[in-house]
Amino acid sequence: MRKLKSIDNNEIYIEFNPSPKVEIRGDDFKLYNVEFKDVDTNDVIHSETINTNMWCAVDKRFKKKSLIIKVNGVVIHGVEKPTGTSGTSGAQGKD
Numbered sequence: 001m002r003k004l005k006s007i008d009n010n011e012i013y014i015e016f017n018p019s020p021k022v023e024i025r026g027d028d029f030k031l032y033n034v035e036f037k038d039v040d041t042n043d044v045i046h047s048e049t050i051n052t053n054m055w056c057a058v059d060k061r062f063k064k065k066s067l068i069i070k071v072n073g074v075v076i077h078g079v080e081k082p083t084g085t086s087g088t089s090g091a092q093g094k095d
Contacts, residue, residue, distance in 0.1 A: 001013045001014070001015040001021075001023065002014060002015065004076050004077070005076065007024075007032075007071065007072070007074075008026075008028055008030045009026060009027070009028045010024050010025060010026025010027075010028055010030060010052050011024070011025050011026055012024055012071055012076055013025060014069065014076065014077055016063055017063075018060050018063070019057050019058060019059060019060035019062065019063055020036060020057060020058050020062055020063060020067055020069070021055055021056070021057035022034050022055060022056055022057070022069060022071065022076075023054070023055035024050060024051070024052050024053065024054060024055070024071075025052070025053055026052050026053070027052075028052060029051060029052050030051065030052055031049055031050070031051050032049065032050055032051065032052075032071050032072055033047065033048075033049050033070075033071070033072055033073070034047070034048055034049075034050060034056050034069070034070070034071055035047045035068075035069070035070040035071075036058050036062070036067055036068075036069055037067065037068040037069075037070070037078075038062075038065055038066070038067065038068075039065070039066035039067065039068055039078060040065075040066065045058055045062060045067070046058045066078065
């Protein structure tokens with residue numbers, strides 16, 4: 001298991017053996033929304049709210065897939081493809 005980053009004075013760990021897994025460790029009690037997405041389809045495979053010193057994982061059949069893993073909306077693993085056809089992002093103005 002490798003440490004990816006710190007958030008809210010807690011640490012985020014990730015591993016892929018035997019299956020993709022995210023664990024939050026620390027002393028500050030916080031809630032975290034963890035989301036696993038398929039890169040190819042942009043479908044959410046699994047989403048769960050966990051708190052400090054808990055983990056969540058997806059089935060090992062997703063080990064070979066390209067995944068995006070988010071914690072509280074921030075990508076911690078993978079690269080999220082832009083949605084839409086223009087490939088740009090930004091705010092739209094109102095008419």
